Amino acid sequence: MKIGIIGGGSIGLLLAHYLTEHHEVRVYVRSKKQMDKMAAEGLFFEKKKKLINETINVSLFSSWSAEEELIIVAVKQYQLPSVLEKFRESNRLKNCTLLFLQNGMGHLKLLNELNAKTIAVGTTEHGANKIKDNHVIHTGDGLINLSVYRGNNVSELAELLAMPIRNFPFKFQEDWNEMLLQKLIVNAVINPLTAVLNVKNGMLLKNTHFNYLFKEYFKELSTILNISNKEKTFRHLEDICRKTSENRSSMLKDLDEHRPTEIDAILGFVLEMAKEKQLDAPFSENYYHLIKGKEYEGGKN
Amino acid sequence: MKIGIIGGGSIGLLLAHYLTEHHEVRVYVRSKKQMDKMAAEGLFFEKKKKLINETINVSLFSSWSAEEELIIVAVKQYQLPSVLEKFRESNRLKNCTLLFLQNGMGHLKLLNELNAKTIAVGTTEHGANKIKDNHVIHTGDGLINLSVYRGNNVSELAELLAMPIRNFPFKFQEDWNEMLLQKLIVNAVINPLTAVLNVKNGMLLKNTHFNYLFKEYFKELSTILNISNKEKTFRHLEDICRKTSENRSSMLKDLDEHRPTEIDAILGFVLEMAKEKQLDAPFSENYYHLIKGKEYEGGKN
Numbered sequence: 001m002k003i004g005i006i007g008g009g010s011i012g013l014l015l016a017h018y019l020t021e022h023h024e025v026r027v028y029v030r031s032k033k034q035m036d037k038m039a040a041e042g043l044f045f046e047k048k049k050k051l052i053n054e055t056i057n058v059s060l061f062s063s064w065s066a067e068e069e070l071i072i073v074a075v076k077q078y079q080l081p082s083v084l085e086k087f088r089e090s091n092r093l094k095n096c097t098l099l100f101l102q103n104g105m106g107h108l109k110l111l112n113e114l115n116a117k118t119i120a121v122g123t124t125e126h127g128a129n130k131i132k133d134n135h136v137i138h139t140g141d142g143l144i145n146l147s148v149y150r151g152n153n154v155s156e157l158a159e160l161l162a163m164p165i166r167n168f169p170f171k172f173q174e175d176w177n178e179m180l181l182q183k184l185i186v187n188a189v190i191n192p193l194t195a196v197l198n199v200k201n202g203m204l205l206k207n208t209h210f211n212y213l214f215k216e217y218f219k220e221l222s223t224i225l226n227i228s229n230k231e232k233t234f235r236h237l238e239d240i241c242r243k244t245s246e247n248r249s250s251m252l253k254d255l256d257e258h259r260p261t262e263i264d265a266i267l268g269f270v271l272e273m274a275k276e277k278q279l280d281a282p283f284s285e286n287y288y289h290l291i292k293g294k295e296y297e298g299g300k301n
Numbered sequence: 302m303k304i305g306i307i308g309g310g311s312i313g314l315l316l317a318h319y320l321t322e323h324h325e326v327r328v329y330v331r332s333k334k335q336m337d338k339m340a341a342e343g344l345f346f347e348k349k350k351k352l353i354n355e356t357i358n359v360s361l362f363s364s365w366s367a368e369e370e371l372i373i374v375a376v377k378q379y380q381l382p383s384v385l386e387k388f389r390e391s392n393r394l395k396n397c398t399l400l401f402l403q404n405g406m407g408h409l410k411l412l413n414e415l416n417a418k419t420i421a422v423g424t425t426e427h428g429a430n431k432i433k434d435n436h437v438i439h440t441g442d443g444l445i446n447l448s449v450y451r452g453n454n455v456s457e458l459a460e461l462l463a464m465p466i467r468n469f470p471f472k473f474q475e476d477w478n479e480m481l482l483q484k485l486i487v488n489a490v491i492n493p494l495t496a497v498l499n500v501k502n503g504m505l506l507k508n509t510h511f512n513y514l515f516k517e518y519f520k521e522l523s524t525i526l527n528i529s530n531k532e533k534t535f536r537h538l539e540d541i542c543r544k545t546s547e548n549r550s551s552m553l554k555d556l557d558e559h560r561p562t563e564i565d566a567i568l569g570f571v572l573e574m575a576k577e578k579q580l581d582a583p584f585s586e587n588y589y590h591l592i593k594g595k596e597y598e599g600g601k602n
Binding site: 196197199203207208209210212213216280282283285286289290292293294296297 | 497498500504508509510511513514517583584586587590591593594595597598
């Protein structure tokens with residue numbers, strides 16, 4: 001089928017590489033510089049020291065016109081508003097299935113006004129690192145979870161799930177809320193802690209004091225987010241720290257490179273929930289402002 | 302009068318330089334290396350690019366025998382136990398006036414069993430930087446507050462106060478509890494925040510997000526420590542941040558140089574108070590463990 005990928009970041013480029021195997025793919029990017037580079041040189045995909053150079057269809061997002069049956073939105077949450085604006089202007093959106101891969105849950109309310117056929121949401125568990133505008137490294141095998149958020153015509157999602165790609169599995173999840181919550185709590189604990197402390201993920205388990213905070217902070221978050229199976233979720237969280245122990249989290253990398261972080265999508269949402277439920281959130285509040293302050297410092301350099 | 306200064310750190314060396322003007326001073330140090338260097342080369346005292354080299358009497362603390370009328374203890378709080386052990390062994394301590402210059406308030410309970418004539422406590426507001434074992438720089442003019450903790454024979458303190466030294470004032474405070482609390486709250490806010498964030502003191506006022514935490518954290522501390530005039534204390538705290546805006550706090554420097562910090566003397570004490578009063582202390586707990594964890598990381602390098 002025809003698939004449009006919106007976003008030329010690490011996940012967008014990863015999707016472009018893998019989905020090309022079975023589908024007709026086009027990547028939509030924001031910058032002319034990136035489009036020109038990809039058009040001229042193709043995409044460089046690297047995994048375990050093996051480098052593949054391939055041709056990928058690429059266009060500017062400003063020229064997008066909803067021609068694809070499935071549209072995967074792989075931009076950061078804070079870039080979503082401009083994408084949604086263009087979606088709303090399109091009179092062909094009702095024929096499309098949209099799949100949103102953002103972190104957090106704050107964006108869900110923005111999706112309600114879209115008149116697409118089906119709206120799906122997903123979470124990615126891949127490790128990927130974009131080192132140039134047209135060069136992505138697949139650093140960690142994972143999967144993409146997806147779930148239907150609205151609509152019941154799921155033929156495009158069914159097709160995606162029915163045509164497995166080696167080393168790039170999709171997994172269907174019945175409960176979108178549970179799926180996003182699980183990812184949110186992982187992001188909300190690991191990202192801010194590692195970013196404030198400037199440590200690799202594994203240190204949250206190894207350092208006694210950091211581990212104490214890790215546990216206390218999880219307690220606060222799981223209460224605010226009303227996680228049903230706290231023990232299981234906590235084991236999942238520990239497991240991810242262990243598997244990614246040598247990684248620097250995405251938020252830490254964002255701060256390192258003076259980019260905006262996803263703190264609003266992650267802890268901003270948690271703080272809204274806490275306010276709504278009138279719950280105390282001292283840890284969340286603390287880490288929210290520590291990261292916002294660090295973002296602000298970084299932006300000045 | 303005869304004054305013994307215990308501790309060859311930055312404050313100990315600063316005291317040695319200034320008190321020599323009117324008194325017979327001897328510095329007691331722990332390391333033979335430092336003693337030998339000071340005995341051979343003298344003390345280098347530097348202020349505003351002016352360097353003074355002078356002879357200072359120096360001995361090993363292990364040879365100390367309570368010969369001085371006034372003994373000023375200028376070691377870190379975590380080094381106090383070994384000093385107190387030697388004090389307890391001395392049968393001449395009852396003739397001495399002791400002045401303790403430690404941060405925090407956790408050490409007060411340790412002082413109760415000493416049978417000295419008078420026990421005074423003090424807080425220092427000087428900026429000083431020891432760059433070699435026998436070289437100290439006076440980086441910021443300040444004063445030493447002192448107050449009587451126990452005993453009423455204050456002749457030695459009166460003599461100290463009666464003989465003013467240029468650029469090195471002593472100030473008498475009626476209420477030792479109030480005096481130590483004021484210093485504790487300044488240390489408890491500025492030190493952990495700047496050390497976790499790796500920023501200069503002034504950034505706690507300039508960065509909106511850090512400033513928000515600065516205020517919230519002060520609220521928690523002033524409740525736990527039962528500060529009487531919260532507004533005045535807060536203005537004092539802001540004032541110190543402003544005056545020292547270009548400084549890196551002592552705790553930040555300790556972490557930078559992989560030394561132990563004074564976190565137990567400062568926030569350890571606050572957490573004990575909170576527990577005693579059954580008060581929530583999420584910020585204090587959080588910063589306590591962030592610093593302890595960072596100390597642990599640093600210690601491994």
